[in-house]
Amino acid sequence: MLRYSFLIFILHFQSIEQIPVLMWEANQELNSSNKFSSLEFETHDFKTILSKAAKRKIPIVVFLEDTLSLEDLIIRNEYGNTIFTALSSFVEAFNSFFMPNVENPFEVIEQITNPIKIIDLDSFNDWPQMGTLVFNLKNIKTNDSRKNMLKKHDLTIFKIQSEMLVTHNHILGIFTARYPSWIIPEYSERHNFKKLLQSEPSSESPPESKIVPIVDDKNLLLVVSGNADYSKDNGKIFSSVTLSQSDFSIKDNEISLSLDGGSVKVVFSISFGKDGFWRIDNITMDEKSVKYEEIEIPMNFSYHCSKFELYNKATKQILKIPGFQIQPFKEEQEQQQFGAAFDCVGFVTIPICSGIFVIAILLIILFCGIIAMMDIETPDRFDDPNGKVFKAFVEYY
Known part of the structure; x- marks a missing residue:
């Protein structure tokens, strides 16, 4: 049990620092004849797979969340089914590959598939014949919970994929994010600063909290x-x-x-x-x-x-x-x-005093138990096996 707990801890620690990536290759000619896709996912290197797609000039479509982690991908609805119904159908229908931990996947995409075209969902009209398209899913404005937001993003991915397959027989789809959902300080500062720059001006003046x-x-x-x-x-x-x-x-x-x-x-x-x-x-x-x-x-x-x-x-x-x-x-x-x-706040706070008090009680109990065990004495007198046997007679009335 301890071994599995340690494994879960390692996986959780990796998910904090890295981002999952789901890739699928939609090749209508090969998929219709149940043949294996031309882009093999045997390698576990994200850069290698992207390089192959770029060399073969396969159109790449990136669906980019703002944040994503392994915990998001295992969210279930009230019936116990995954909320990513479209992505699940892609996994079953196309040649797909899932990488749970990729370090800075969007930076890798920018390096290998450069130039790329970043598209807002409300600002595009026509599909280019070739290249890398990046759809910013974070631009879908919603006040719902994260679960409902991801469900809407999944539906959007399905619509875009269906429209692209009308004009393209062969595409490589990628679902990933810019940052992990568990934001670490390095990401948090950059991410929050960017949000502040992009936030809409408010009529109310913010409270003065600067140094x-x-x-x-x-x-x-x-x-x-x-x-x-x-x-x-x-x-x-x-x-x-x-x-x-x-x-x-x-x-x-x-x-x-x-x-x-x-x-x-x-x-x-x-x-x-x-x-x-x-x-x-x-x-x-x-x-x-x-x-x-x-x-x-x-x-x-x-x-x-x-x-x-x-x-x-x-x-x-x-x-x-x-x-x-x-x-x-x-x-x-x-x-x-x-x-x-x-x-000015004292170091010894109420929680610290409570902890010291509980530990003191446990130490007293332990000390009393050790003293009691030390007072246990072994018997110093034993029956003589060669001596007269003691007999006791009991009368019953």
Whole structure:
């Protein structure tokens, strides 16, 4: 069982990084006479198969999903049948070959069958006599689930295949994708960035979540991730304020930083200790000290807090700064960079405490069991086989 589990894990890991490819060769003359197709799929190399098709000038039709994985191909409907009815019919009717793991298949197609013609489903009218056509299935707009979307894509593939066989007796069909469904970081950054460029402009302005540098100096770095929330009535009403640097000074290993938000002014007093730590000694809001958690960080490390909150009980002022990160530098450099961050959220969280508690109970049970086993003693007295046999008489009434 362990061996099969390990095999499943290996297959799953490969499916995360690579993309499945299904190929079928529709040759009406050979298929009608039940002869073997001229393009043999004996090799397991995707490049070799494409090279053969390109040399023989076989028209190649690529049906390109945006994302695809092995998990998508085994989706079943409510009756237990595959949702890819058209692709299943191609496998049965034509010479076909399935490769579960191909690395960057679309890049291989671009290299070998270049030039290619990428077609949107609503923008083509006539079929070229020869070449490589790529149909972007991702351009089919639908708000359905992925299962329904793949079913519609399967129907589209069947329609296009049927129309092409009217004018072409011999074609090579390929069903694959640009990226795996399990997006890894390398693909995710490129993919999401492209989606952002192609997204339609929205009338609503998106929330401000980008990193905003407040101080970028040789001795101090300070950034936030947006506007701060400020309240002067103990949190009943909050207003958005934009913080900006108003004053900055350095004297005798002490840094004074003032931030102005229009309706509120915040001053940080930072010092470098001889013990190898830097600390924020005092924070004032409108020249009055505020309550905050003690900040004492080792040198070359920064301090980060996703929601840095300052509170003054006397004046009922509250200031919440999102994405707050700060680091002073004792030695000046032209281009300073943040070091590893100490977060305001403690490392020992509730889940960690719960895990430690459960492990402690199990260790106590194990320790008690070991002690009990160690107390077991073997008998030190045995019956003498040559001695008198002990007899017991029982009377029954």
